[in-house]
Amino acid sequence: MIRFEIQASGTKAANLRIRGLDDAAGDLRPAFSKVATWFYDHERKRFSSAGFGTWTPLKRRTVARKNNAMVSSTQGRIMRRTDALYNSLTRQAARGSVRRITNDRIELGTKLPYAREHQRPTGGRKLIALRDSDRRAVRTIIVDHITGAIS
Numbered sequence: 595m596i597r598f599e600i601q602a603s604g605t606k607a608a609n610l611r612i613r614g615l616d617d618a619a620g621d622l623r624p625a626f627s628k629v630a631t632w633f634y635d636h637e638r639k640r641f642s643s644a645g646f647g648t649w650t651p652l653k654r655r656t657v658a659r660k661n662n663a664m665v666s667s668t669q670g671r672i673m674r675r676t677d678a679l680y681n682s683l684t685r686q687a688a689r690g691s692v693r694r695i696t697n698d699r700i701e702l703g704t705k706l707p708y709a710r711e712h713q714r715p716t717g718g719r720k721l722i723a724l725r726d727s728d729r730r731a732v733r734t735i736i737v738d739h740i741t742g743a744i745s
Contacts, residue, residue, distance in 0.1 A: 625739030626700040629732055630686065630693060633702045636728060637683040640721070644672050650718035673712070673719060682706050683721060 640646060649672055674680055682690035682704040690706040703709075703722060712719045724732070 621697045622700075622736065622739065623695050623697060625736045626695045628735045628739075629700055630695065630702055632731060632735060634684050634686065637680075637722075641671075641673060641680050641684070645719055645723075646725070648720065648723075649673070673721075679704065679706055679709055679721070682709075 644651070652672055678688075678690060681688035682692075685691060686693045690704050690709075692701060692703045692705050694701040709721055711717055712721050
């Protein structure tokens with residue numbers, strides 16, 4: 595299984611390093627639900643942009659083979675042979691999707707076995723990779739929840 599995970603603990607809740615707001619953080623489930631929505635949208639964008647331009651392009655031979663073998667909705671698209679992987683990372687109820695939320699933890703990802711190969715450093719097509727701007731977006735969702743609870 596590959597996953598994106600945030601775990602809150604003590605004053606380092608979700609790596610925000612906010613001191614003195616632990617009590618205000620309380621139940622992070624509402625914020626984590628928003629993070630999950632953000633994550634699914636982010637993964638849709640990742641797939642539609644070929645990993646934000648970072649995925650190794652398909653070889654011409656692979657494109658030709660895929661175009662001959664697939665239905666038109668997935669022809670030539672990277673990582674979209676059956677859409678099972680795409681669905682598991684963009685829809686919470688899809689087969690293989692992982693979505694676990696507790697008061698202080700969120701786990702999102704896929705448990706499809708072949709996903710792991712792509713997540714390896716030599717995989718060439720990371721399925722879950724957060725850029726600095728992505729971390730800021732997630733942090734903002736959590737901070738907004740915490741500051742809203744104390745204002």
